[in-house]
Amino acid sequence: VHTETKDPAFFWKRLECITEAILQPISTIADAVRNTEDYYELLKQAASFEAQQKGHRDDILLSTGKAIAPLWAAYCVRDVHRTRTFIRGVVHAVRAAQKQFPNQNLQLLYVGPGPFATLVLPLITLFGPEEIQFTLLEINPESIALLKNTIRAFEMEPYIADIEQTDAATYQVKQPVHVLLLETMQTALRQEPQVAITLNLAPQITEGGFLLPEAITIRPGLINGPKHLEYIMAHEPGPRDYYYTAEPIMQLDLEFARFCATVDHVIFPLHRTIFSKTQLQAFKQPALFTEIKVFGTETLAYWDSQLSEPYLLMQPYPDEADAILCTQYEISSTPGFRYHWE
Numbered sequence: 001v002h003t004e005t006k007d008p009a010f011f012w013k014r015l016e017c018i019t020e021a022i023l024q025p026i027s028t029i030a031d032a033v034r035n036t037e038d039y040y041e042l043l044k045q046a047a048s049f050e051a052q053q054k055g056h057r058d059d060i061l062l063s064t065g066k067a068i069a070p071l072w073a074a075y076c077v078r079d080v081h082r083t084r085t086f087i088r089g090v091v092h093a094v095r096a097a098q099k100q101f102p103n104q105n106l107q108l109l110y111v112g113p114g115p116f117a118t119l120v121l122p123l124i125t126l127f128g129p130e131e132i133q134f135t136l137l138e139i140n141p142e143s144i145a146l147l148k149n150t151i152r153a154f155e156m157e158p159y160i161a162d163i164e165q166t167d168a169a170t171y172q173v174k175q176p177v178h179v180l181l182l183e184t185m186q187t188a189l190r191q192e193p194q195v196a197i198t199l200n201l202a203p204q205i206t207e208g209g210f211l212l213p214e215a216i217t218i219r220p221g222l223i224n225g226p227k228h229l230e231y232i233m234a235h236e237p238g239p240r241d242y243y244y245t246a247e248p249i250m251q252l253d254l255e256f257a258r259f260c261a262t263v264d265h266v267i268f269p270l271h272r273t274i275f276s277k278t279q280l281q282a283f284k285q286p287a288l289f290t291e292i293k294v295f296g297t298e299t300l301a302y303w304d305s306q307l308s309e310p311y312l313l314m315q316p317y318p319d320e321a322d323a324i325l326c327t328q329y330e331i332s333s334t335p336g337f338r339y340h341w342e
């Protein structure tokens with residue numbers, strides 16, 4: 001990537017190549033990493049992003065979770081499988097929405113675009129502004145200032161229906177939403193406000209529209225650390241028998257969000273998951289496992305990305321007998337699963 005030029009044609013051409021590579025199946029991991037790094041450099045250049053700038057590390061703490069600062073939002077780009085899988089999922093979802101809503105100018109609501117609108121920007125090389133319009137909701141003013149630079153660099157203005165500095169967890173939509181996209185999450189749905197935003201916005205999607213991620217599923221489970229390491233280091237990896245997962249304790253999807261919208265006050269169910277003494281002794285490390293179905297077959301499996309890295313449960317458990325893990329999700333300024341052992 002060159003560093004001096006600000007020519008929109010240059011940005012557009014680079015974006016087109018990067019998008020093409022993302023939409024191809026992965027040839028080698030090294031190629032995918034290189035392409036993602038090229039994307040990150042291009043975005044930084046377009047936004048005139050400087051990591052050291054004042055305010056770029058200031059998170060915003062909301063009553064429903066943390067809105068991460070521009071610097072950390074920018075770093076998300078480099079999570080290779082995350083960025084690829086989300087972009088591929090969004091492209092497939094827009095094509096599905098074109099079939100679902102023929103001859104309509106599609107409205108895509110994107111929550112938390114951060115400084116770069118990373119997950120929708122590639123769409124401008126595939127669709128025209130008469131086919132798709134974006135509304136961008138972002139709470140961080142520093143991110144919005146950078147986002148405007150990005151939009152200018154790629155001459156993306158014709159695609160932008162609206163940019164609002166607002167809290168998406170309470171926002172009321174002003175026009176139809178054919179596709180709702182949000183990535184304001186960490187693994188095990190901790191810390192960031194993905195759940196609160198989904199519960200607010202998903203029920204406002206136009207009938208027949210799409211929520212992305214389509215489903216985020218959390219399961220308690222166990223990991224055998226040494227066996228996992230052996231698997232990673234092996235030249236010819238054996239079976240993936242280094243972990244065990246139990247039944248889900250949360251599936252965040254459109255159906256769940258619509259159900260929650262019918263009750264006055266959402267209280268998440270308390271789940272009790274039994275692990276046998278034999279399982280605990282064999283695997284040792286309890287964890288919460290996150291699987292993210294972005295759209296169709298575009299899925300982030302365990303360990304694929306930072307968002308689907310198993311979250312280790314460090315409270316000691318009784319290992320002399322079977323043990324029961326009690327979990328309950330809570331929306332608060334530090335959302336996540338509260339848990340204890342019985």
Ligand SMILES: C[S@@+](CC[C@H](N)C(=O)[O-])C[C@H]1O[C@@H](n2cnc3c(N)ncnc32)[C@H](O)[C@@H]1O
Nearest residue numbers: 067068073076112113114118138139140167168
């Ligand atoms: C994990 S970053 C994602 C950045 C970018 N979408 C990407 O995928 O690379 C999450 C972004 O969501 C924004 N955000 C978090 N909570 C929000 C809320 N309640 N309303 C609006 N924006 C929010 C943060 O400020 C941050 O820019």
